[in-house]
Amino acid sequence: MVDLTCSIAGIRSPNPFWLASAPPTDKEYNVVRAFKAGWGGVVWKTLGDDPPIVNVNGPRYGAWWSGDRRVMGFNNIELISDRAFDTNIEEIARVKADWPDRAIVVSVMFPLDEQVWRKRLAQIEATGADGIEINLGCPHGMSERGMGSAMGQQPDLIEKVTRMAKAATKLPVIVKLTPNVTNILPAALAAKRGGADAVSLINTINSIMSVNLDAMAPEPTIDGKGSHGGYCGEAVRPIALHMVGEIGRFADTRGLPVSAIGGITRWRDAAEFMALGAQNVQVCTAAMVYGFKIVEDMIEGLAQWMESKGYARLDDFVGRALPKLVDWKFLNLNYVTKAHIDQDLCIKCGRCYIACEDTSHQAITASKNGDRHFEVQDDECVGCNLCVEVCPIENCLTMAPMQGGNDPRTGRAIEQGHADWTTHPNNVMAGATTCD
Amino acid sequence: MSAPRDVAGKRLPAKQYADNFADLKPPLNAHQAAVESDRCYFCYDAPCTQACPTGIDIPSFIYKIRSGNLVGSARNILEENIFGSMCARVCPVEDLCEGACVRNTAEDKPVAIGLLQRHATDALLASVKPLFARAPTSGKRVAIVGGGPAGLSCAHRLAMLGHDVIVFEARAKLGGLNEHGIAAYKVKDNIAQREIDWLLSIGGISARTGQRVGVDIALAQLRHDFDAVFLGIGLGAVNALGLDGENVPGVFDAVRYIEDLRQASDLSSLPVGRRVVVIGGGMTAIDIAVQARKLGAEEVTLLYRRGSGQMGASEYERELAQSHGVNVRFWSQPRRLVLSNGEAVGIEIERTELIAGKLVATGATQVLAADMVFKAIGQTLVPDALDKDALGILDASAGKLRVDENRRTSLAGVWAGGDCVAIGKDLTVSAVQDGKLAAIDIDRFLRA
Numbered sequence: 001m002v003d004l005t006c007s008i009a010g011i012r013s014p015n016p017f018w019l020a021s022a023p024p025t026d027k028e029y030n031v032v033r034a035f036k037a038g039w040g041g042v043v044w045k046t047l048g049d050d051p052p053i054v055n056v057n058g059p060r061y062g063a064w065w066s067g068d069r070r071v072m073g074f075n076n077i078e079l080i081s082d083r084a085f086d087t088n089i090e091e092i093a094r095v096k097a098d099w100p101d102r103a104i105v106v107s108v109m110f111p112l113d114e115q116v117w118r119k120r121l122a123q124i125e126a127t128g129a130d131g132i133e134i135n136l137g138c139p140h141g142m143s144e145r146g147m148g149s150a151m152g153q154q155p156d157l158i159e160k161v162t163r164m165a166k167a168a169t170k171l172p173v174i175v176k177l178t179p180n181v182t183n184i185l186p187a188a189l190a191a192k193r194g195g196a197d198a199v200s201l202i203n204t205i206n207s208i209m210s211v212n213l214d215a216m217a218p219e220p221t222i223d224g225k226g227s228h229g230g231y232c233g234e235a236v237r238p239i240a241l242h243m244v245g246e247i248g249r250f251a252d253t254r255g256l257p258v259s260a261i262g263g264i265t266r267w268r269d270a271a272e273f274m275a276l277g278a279q280n281v282q283v284c285t286a287a288m289v290y291g292f293k294i295v296e297d298m299i300e301g302l303a304q305w306m307e308s309k310g311y312a313r314l315d316d317f318v319g320r321a322l323p324k325l326v327d328w329k330f331l332n333l334n335y336v337t338k339a340h341i342d343q344d345l346c347i348k349c350g351r352c353y354i355a356c357e358d359t360s361h362q363a364i365t366a367s368k369n370g371d372r373h374f375e376v377q378d379d380e381c382v383g384c385n386l387c388v389e390v391c392p393i394e395n396c397l398t399m400a401p402m403q404g405g406n407d408p409r410t411g412r413a414i415e416q417g418h419a420d421w422t423t424h425p426n427n428v429m430a431g432a433t434t435c436d
Numbered sequence: 437m438s439a440p441r442d443v444a445g446k447r448l449p450a451k452q453y454a455d456n457f458a459d460l461k462p463p464l465n466a467h468q469a470a471v472e473s474d475r476c477y478f479c480y481d482a483p484c485t486q487a488c489p490t491g492i493d494i495p496s497f498i499y500k501i502r503s504g505n506l507v508g509s510a511r512n513i514l515e516e517n518i519f520g521s522m523c524a525r526v527c528p529v530e531d532l533c534e535g536a537c538v539r540n541t542a543e544d545k546p547v548a549i550g551l552l553q554r555h556a557t558d559a560l561l562a563s564v565k566p567l568f569a570r571a572p573t574s575g576k577r578v579a580i581v582g583g584g585p586a587g588l589s590c591a592h593r594l595a596m597l598g599h600d601v602i603v604f605e606a607r608a609k610l611g612g613l614n615e616h617g618i619a620a621y622k623v624k625d626n627i628a629q630r631e632i633d634w635l636l637s638i639g640g641i642s643a644r645t646g647q648r649v650g651v652d653i654a655l656a657q658l659r660h661d662f663d664a665v666f667l668g669i670g671l672g673a674v675n676a677l678g679l680d681g682e683n684v685p686g687v688f689d690a691v692r693y694i695e696d697l698r699q700a701s702d703l704s705s706l707p708v709g710r711r712v713v714v715i716g717g718g719m720t721a722i723d724i725a726v727q728a729r730k731l732g733a734e735e736v737t738l739l740y741r742r743g744s745g746q747m748g749a750s751e752y753e754r755e756l757a758q759s760h761g762v763n764v765r766f767w768s769q770p771r772r773l774v775l776s777n778g779e780a781v782g783i784e785i786e787r788t789e790l791i792a793g794k795l796v797a798t799g800a801t802q803v804l805a806a807d808m809v810f811k812a813i814g815q816t817l818v819p820d821a822l823d824k825d826a827l828g829i830l831d832a833s834a835g836k837l838r839v840d841e842n843r844r845t846s847l848a849g850v851w852a853g854g855d856c857v858a859i860g861k862d863l864t865v866s867a868v869q870d871g872k873l874a875a876i877d878i879d880r881f882l883r884a
Binding site: 066067068069345347348349350351353354366372392393 | 467470471473474475477478479480481482483502538539541542
């Protein structure tokens with residue numbers, strides 16, 4: 001029996017699946033439904049100082065769909081909670097009292113005013129909530145007022161606001177980072193310097209979902225005009241994985257607890273973030289698309305996978321993939337792979353062929369003895385993986401590492417040892433390259 | 437078996453007819469088309485295209501449906517097959533494009549190419565704009581004999597290429613089997629005529645209906661008056677059963693009956709037997725059997741002298757018949773018509789079997805009562821149009837016209853295509869390809 005209980009920055013929850021600060025955690029009604037469905041915790045939708053902000057009354061969301069209208073990417077222009085501070089506080093207190101085993105973290109966004117932080121965080125502390133998350137990521141609306149990602153893009157402000165929050169409460173403080181930066185590390189470092197107990201990432205990405213070509217206006221369109229919004233959903237997951245991984249592998253941020261966010265839809269997504277060092281995960285878009293019930297698969301699937309791998313607790317695999325995340329320059333240039341087509345699985349669509357022929361290395365042939373037949377030519381294959389990626393059938397096209405002999409493409413012998421760019425003769429900087 | 441034959445109209449409640457003859461495969465709506473088009477893998481050198489007798493670039497037209505470019509999609513279809521809308525309805529796709537779809541390999545469920553083709557072409561027909569422009573006029577004139585799919589495909593391509601075309605059609609309406617032969621539930625809303633109206637909107641094509649070449653005007657005259665002639669005369673007669681009494685009342689020509697059905701303004705007025713026997717194993721046999729059921733026949737038995745594997749009709753068509761309650765009896769051939777008072781009231785059938793590759797009668801017989809017996813054992817060329825000079829192009833053994841790969845006959849200035857020629861399958865789509873290829877060759881000839 002595996003143990004899914006989770007602890008991050010001293011905040012405990014029965015499982016690592018939290019709902020992120022967003023519409024699903026806007027009020028008591030939704031949060032109670034989420035807890036009934038099995039979610040381990042929630043980050044309550046961001047509270048601001050009174051008077052509450054207002055939202056647009058037209059569309060708040062946009063989406064990018066697959067052909068059968070599966071939501072691949074999603075964006076929003078909703079702002080933080082538009083309800084009075086005290087209303088939220090009352091509800092948080094009630095829900096926490098009713099669901100003591102679940103984590104309730106309260107997301108906040110205030111201007112840089114020490115008085116406000118002290119007053120409001122004290123009120124939040126009194127609800128029995130488990131922690132604070134500082135929203136430094138909201139990329140639309142609030143950022144125009146100098147908050148959200150406007151703060152999150154400036155490391156000195158991140159540090160300052162984190163310090164202000166830490167001074168105002170004894171609760172653990174999680175700093176939610178914006179991905180709208182070229183490098184996530186300065187932001188994470190600033191949070192750490194300010195005393196953050198953890199960071200959460202990623203918040204949403206600046207985006208325009210689409211352009212309505214009839215109205216000649218961005219979507220979602222509000223009375224003929226549109227604004228950039230925050231991009232999320234499955235499409236952003238690779239970006240989030242990278243940023244989480246960077247924090248985990250960089251020496252100065254390593255060990256800073258991470259609550260991962262970004263397109264998590266299935267248990268496997270959560271396991272991947274955790275393998276890259278996240279202590280837990282937060283979900284929003286998948287819940288908004290499918291409802292709260294998806295947590296059932298997340299819990300079951302993660303538990304079954306852990307059991308199959310012999311992991312008893314989350315800590316047994318958290319960060320396990322981090323040592324394997326390296327700079328490009330450390331990748332083994334002696335590792336030679338060749339694509340291989342399983343002819344029994346091949347449906348003869350020819351996508352591998354045309355992709356390779358038109359855009360890559362002309363390493364796949366399209367006929368054999370006059371018949372439609374696709375085969376990799378090892379003497380042309382550079383092992384790029386394009387054919388694997390475009391093949392519609394799982395496991396039909398695979399990459400097989402060469403174990404010995406000569407690479408028929410280069411004619412060179414397959415070397416057994418490791419050799420990378422740092423020692424390559426073509427690297428004029430070879431002597432100057434060092435490992436961090 | 438002496439009771440009078442029970443043949444009557446109005447066997448069904450009046451409103452039942454519309455339901456029975458509703459669209460067999462309803463069109464895709466926009467959402468269904470988006471979902472289905474997303475299933476296409478956009479194969480390289482696509483097997484579906486290779487399987488299409490007209491060579492439509494199927495992955496491209498589906499890609500364009502997915503992108504919302506329905507005009508471009510229709511162009512991909514119609515530039516190869518000007519009857520793309522009809523073919524989307526009547527092609528045996530399970531044997532052609534959809535049968536070749538690579539999705540069959542992994543999931544046994546091809547992309548619904550036929551329905552997608554209909555989606556794109558119907559949208560275009562609704563706009564009634566010509567999609568293709570005519571080349572500058574060549575001053576050349578071509579006569580087309582027969583206004584069916586082959587003739588009109590040839591006419592359209594010739595018009596595109598800048599030639600002027602006159603179509604001689606024996607019937608009162610253009611369309612050939614599209615208008616007179618295809619099962620009614622496959623071609624709703626007057627689609628055959630609407631497609632022809634659209635096709636003719638390119639200009640340069642005039643039609644002379646009610647003009648039977650060989651009767652009203654001689655082929656020699658056409659050869660004299662025009663720069664080239666295309667024969668798309670189809671197969672004008674049905675094969676005989678070779679039984680005594682097959683011309684008595686009670687025995688019907690399935691093709692003629694379907695023609696009446698297609699032209700009927702009130703389906704309930706069509707007399708149909710209570711018990712119907714259909715003889716044949718091709719598409720026409722299925723069409724008459726299913727439509728007899730839809731008209732209210734209580735028992736319809738289809739006799740085919742071989743097994744399901746040899747049947748001309750596709751598996752889909754056979755299952756269509758069976759799902760409509762048609763009793764398909766394989767290995768059964770007619771032996772004798774049962775006559776009473778000079779009318780056929782039944783049929784004696786005999787079991788057959790294959791012995792050493794040869795079909796033989798077993799001697800086991802049975803009599804089936806029938807109010808109507810339909811002959812649907814294939815059609816045959818009526819060579820009326822061929823005058824003395826032209827008889828040489830008839831391949832006597834095949835009973836069809838002999839043409840080369842460009843659909844040119846051995847008679848100077850004469851091309852032929854469609855069901856009347858000896859190459860290709862007797863399918864609408866093959867006829868369209870014949871007409872197209874002939875037009876391209878005629879154009880080469882006229883410009884030489």
